Amino acid sequence: MDIYLPIAGMSVNALLIVALGGLVGLLSGMFGVGGGFLTTPLLMFYGIPPTVAVASATTQITGASVSGVYAHLRRDGVDFKMGGVMIAGGSVGSIAGAGLFRLLQSSGQIDLVIGTLYVILLGGIGGLMLKDALVALGWIKLDSDAQPRPRHNRWVAGLPGRWRFYSSGLYVSPLAPLILGFVAGVMTVLLGIGGGFILIPAMIYLLGMAARVVVGTSLVMILAVSAVTTMVHAMTTQAVDIVLAGLLLLGGVVGAQYGAMLTTRLKPDLLRLALAGIILLVALRMLLGLAWQPDEIFSIEYL
Numbered sequence: 001m002d003i004y005l006p007i008a009g010m011s012v013n014a015l016l017i018v019a020l021g022g023l024v025g026l027l028s029g030m031f032g033v034g035g036g037f038l039t040t041p042l043l044m045f046y047g048i049p050p051t052v053a054v055a056s057a058t059t060q061i062t063g064a065s066v067s068g069v070y071a072h073l074r075r076d077g078v079d080f081k082m083g084g085v086m087i088a089g090g091s092v093g094s095i096a097g098a099g100l101f102r103l104l105q106s107s108g109q110i111d112l113v114i115g116t117l118y119v120i121l122l123g124g125i126g127g128l129m130l131k132d133a134l135v136a137l138g139w140i141k142l143d144s145d146a147q148p149r150p151r152h153n154r155w156v157a158g159l160p161g162r163w164r165f166y167s168s169g170l171y172v173s174p175l176a177p178l179i180l181g182f183v184a185g186v187m188t189v190l191l192g193i194g195g196g197f198i199l200i201p202a203m204i205y206l207l208g209m210a211a212r213v214v215v216g217t218s219l220v221m222i223l224a225v226s227a228v229t230t231m232v233h234a235m236t237t238q239a240v241d242i243v244l245a246g247l248l249l250l251g252g253v254v255g256a257q258y259g260a261m262l263t264t265r266l267k268p269d270l271l272r273l274a275l276a277g278i279i280l281l282v283a284l285r286m287l288l289g290l291a292w293q294p295d296e297i298f299s300i301e302y303l
Contacts, residue, residue, distance in 0.1 A: 008052045014247055020046070021248035025255025027275070034106075037125075039248065040192040041118055041282050045289075048244070050114045051105065054192030055239035059230045060248040061193075065223040070178035072216030077227060077271070079167035079213045082222040085174045086181035090225035093185020098232045101189055105237065111291070117191060119287045123197065126279035133273035156206055168209045168217070176207060188222075188229045 003014040024039050039060060066122055084279055104110040134140045159173035167209035187193060199218045203209045209217070234240045 001038045003243065003247075005048075005052075005241050006242050007056075007239060008048055008244060010047070011046075011252070012046070017044075017244065017247040018251035020268060021251025022255035023251075024248070025252035025257075026259040027255075028166070028277070030202040037118075037191070037193045038278070038282060040114075041122075041286055043244075044115075045285065047294070049239075050111045051101075051237060051239040052241050052244070054114065054190070055233040056241045056244045057192035057238060058226050058233060058244035059240055059242070060190060060252060062223065062230055063186075065219050065226065069216070069219045069223050072219060075216070077213050077216035078220055079165055079209070079217045080162075082165045082168050082170075082177055082209070082219070083187070083224075085177045086184070086217075086221040087179025089178040091228050093182035093187075094189050094225060094229045094232050097186035097189030097229075098183075099235045102236060113192035114191060115286055115290050119283050119290065121191070121198075122279050122283035122286070124211075124231070126276050126283055128201075129272060129276035129279065133269055133276055136269040137273065145183075149153075156208075167213050168207075170208060172207060181225070184221070185225050185229070189232065214296055219238065283287040 001014045002011045004011050020039075020042055024042070027038060039057040040050075043057065044050055048056075069078075069127050101110065102112050105251045133138075156172055156176040159175045161173050162171050162176070163174050180199070184199055187198070199221065200214055203214050203218060204211070228238060
């Protein structure tokens with residue numbers, strides 16, 4: 001069953017795209033991540049232009065984050081003050097990222113930049129997750145004399161103008177979450193990711209936030225910033241394909257329900273190990289795609 005994507009300018013198998021959204025939704029439900037960091041590379045592997053893949057994946061993230069935010073609101077698991085500061089930084093980052101996106105797009109380097117950033121990002125995150133999973137499973141041992149990790153980073157603790165964030169139990173400068181939000185906003189525009197798999201470790205290890213509000217606050221920030229990013233892409237790059245985003249959302253909603261069911265039956269450390277393996281495989285595939293010489297070195301683009 002083929003369907004035409006008006007912005008991508010190509011026909012795709014609708015059932016395959018729904019299945020792709022379902023796979024990402026399954027992983028999202030199992031591992032508690034937004035899935036955008038896998039959606040964009042998989043769409044690119046299918047042949048969707050990187051600019052359209054990035055913008056449409058951002059639209060999917062916006063829709064998929066709503067239910068997660070609602071669930072955490074009912075548990076009082078959101079620090080709105082912290083989230084507001086991060087959203088402010090993320091909104092500015094989205095605008096700055098859109099300018100950078102257009103600059104790279106006009107220079108013809110956007111595909112190379114997106115691919116390179118994904119290889120670096122997924123390789124680093126996948127490597128760290130793999131190490132943590134192997135340590136948790138007891139397959140590798142760490143030095144028993146290692147010093148305990150401080151609650152938050154020294155650089156964050158030394159920033160001026162501290163505020164009290166009561167829900168998170170923190171007394172830190174708002175500059176730290178503002179900068180973190182800005183970086184997440186730029187990455188959301190450039191890579192089409194919600195950034196939860198980066199934001200959550202940063203909020204825990206850099207800011208020292210309480211675990212009970214980390215996920216909910218991250219989702220609020222991701223929801224707001226991805227919504228702004230979707231509008232920015234729609235008005236500047238015109239790369240949002242609503243048909244593609246709708247198909248991905250349809251599969252993602254169903255897949256997330258089954259993923260949540262599987263988490264109760266599988267060991268969390270094994271799930272983390274599996275996710276690390278998937279991330280590293282995607283990074284390796286993207287690296288090979290950048291390094292291999294294509295069959296056709298030149299292509300013709302119709303403007």
